[in-house]
Ligand SMILES: Nc1ncnc2c1ncn2[C@@H]1O[C@H](COP(=O)(O)OP(=O)(O)OP(=O)(O)O)[C@@H](O)[C@H]1O
């Protein structure tokens with residue numbers, strides 16, 4: 001049975017608390033990447049709140065040009081967010097953090113014990129349940145448009161470091177999320193509540209909520225043969241590390257080599 005948009009609309013309507021994003025839903029069987037399709041729609045005049053959902057992606061993308069494996073059974077969804085007086089962000093990481101916190105806390109309210117792995121991963125039982133890819137358009141140093149893409153493993157097969165939600169639910173004595181449409185509405189409502197937090201409460205509050213769910217806190221990292229401990233993140237999205245030398249260092253993602261597939265967080269070979 002295919003994806004039922006009416007069921008999604010009903011679930012969204014039932015769970016709606018805010019009106020930041022006037023979700024306008026577009027469904028496709030197969031696209032290269034929902035983020036790409038959404039950029040194409042934006043070029044044709046689509047507005048903030050436009051959503052693209054696809055059954056499969058043939059070239060799903062992750063961070064740093066990595067591939068997001070996207071067979072049937074997964075959730076692949078992207079949301080357009082225009083930055084204006086209502087939604088503001090000085091760095092695209094703020095949008096990623098808002099999204100990660102929003103989705104994780106929405107899933108946790110359903111009883112799914114999701115954590116966040118810095119900067120953009122949703123983790124369940126130490127395995128990767130999903131990821132977030134924020135792409136932005138910048139004009140005169142200001143972000144004007146963002147496309148936020150979310151991939152969640154629902155019933156699809158996953159790499160060894162991954163987990164899908166259905167298999168996790170099967171191992172519990174409850175099944176809080178009953179179908180892909182419900183997962184989609186949970187994700188969309190999570191994104192909206194993340195934006196609400198960023199805009200109404202501000203970056204500081206958002207970061208403290210993000211840190212509460214961050215599984216990396218206290219992790220040991222190595223920087224130029226010195227070891228240190230993860231103590232937080234900065235508003236620019238950097239990881240804050242206390243070194244043994246009592247210095248505090250801020251590390252940004254490309255500076256730390258995170259070995260692909262190492263969900264257990266080897267921050268190996270830092271070039272900082
Ligand atoms: N459907 C999927 N489920 C889980 N993991 C996936 C899936 N598709 C791809 N991946 C993994 O996610 C990586 C892309 O995620 P990202 O760019 O965020 O890197 P990362 O967070 O450093 O990944 P990791 O920590 O898993 O190495 C890919 O290199 C691949 O290992």
Ligand SMILES: O=C(O)CCCC[C@@H]1SC[C@@H]2NC(=O)N[C@@H]21
Nearest residue numbers: 033060061062063131132149151
């Ligand atoms: O962990 C990551 O690196 C982020 C993965 C993001 C995958 C989603 S799936 C929907 C959207 N479209 C894409 O091409 N990527 C994102």
